[in-house]
Amino acid sequence: MRVLANVVAFQVGWFACVLGAAAGQPWLGPAIVAAAVAAHLGMARRPGAEAGLIALMGMLGTLLDSVPVAAGWLAYPHGQMVAWFAPVWITALWALFATTLNVSLRWLRGRYWLAGLLGALAGPASYAAGAALGALEVRSAAGALSGLAALWGLALPGAVWLAQRLDGAGGLGEPRSVGCLRRP
Numbered sequence: 427m428r429v430l431a432n433v434v435a436f437q438v439g440w441f442a443c444v445l446g447a448a449a450g451q452p453w454l455g456p457a458i459v460a461a462a463v464a465a466h467l468g469m470a471r472r473p474g475a476e477a478g479l480i481a482l483m484g485m486l487g488t489l490l491d492s493v494p495v496a497a498g499w500l501a502y503p504h505g506q507m508v509a510w511f512a513p514v515w516i517t518a519l520w521a522l523f524a525t526t527l528n529v530s531l532r533w534l535r536g537r538y539w540l541a542g543l544l545g546a547l548a549g550p551a552s553y554a555a556g557a558a559l560g561a562l563e564v565r566s567a568a569g570a571l572s573g574l575a576a577l578w579g580l581a582l583p584g585a586v587w588l589a590q591r592l593d594g595a596g597g598l599g600e601p602r603s604v605g606c607l608r609r610p
């Protein structure tokens with residue numbers, strides 16, 4: 427049930443960010459993502475560790491997503507504070523994505539080649555979907571999507587590796603520690 431809730435929360439947050447940005451309301455998605463992240467942290471065995479992972483992925487993802495903006499591969503009509511930097515709703519998406527790493531994407535642990543392949547395929551597909559919904563513009567599509575495939579082909583295995591080391595969500599289906607009642 428926890429995995430299903432994690433997948434649904436990610437999808438709702440993704441659509442809120444993308445559709446909110448497309449509608450000129452780039453704050454809408456981050457507000458919904460904040461609620462999803464809060465709920466995720468409320469279920470985490472070690473909320474501090476999980477919050478650290480989410481914050482780190484938000485920062486790293488924003489920097490990573492600023493590369494295609496600075497290179498001129500992508501343009502965002504709404505939510506950018508600086509022209510060459512990824513918009514705020516992209517940072518929210520990275521934070522939301524981080525909530526999946528130790529729950530619904532936990533199965534990728536130790537499968538770095540598969541994570542790389544999945545990242546190279548799903549990463550550009552997400553940008554293409556966002557562009558089709560009007561949240562961003564993909565410039566020189568072949569070059570942009572190839573560059574995004576390379577970025578995501580490296581980013582997803584790195585994120586999986588980092589999440590395993592900063593795992594605050596705990597094992598799937600495991601009860602959360604409460605106060606002094608910790609599992610041995």
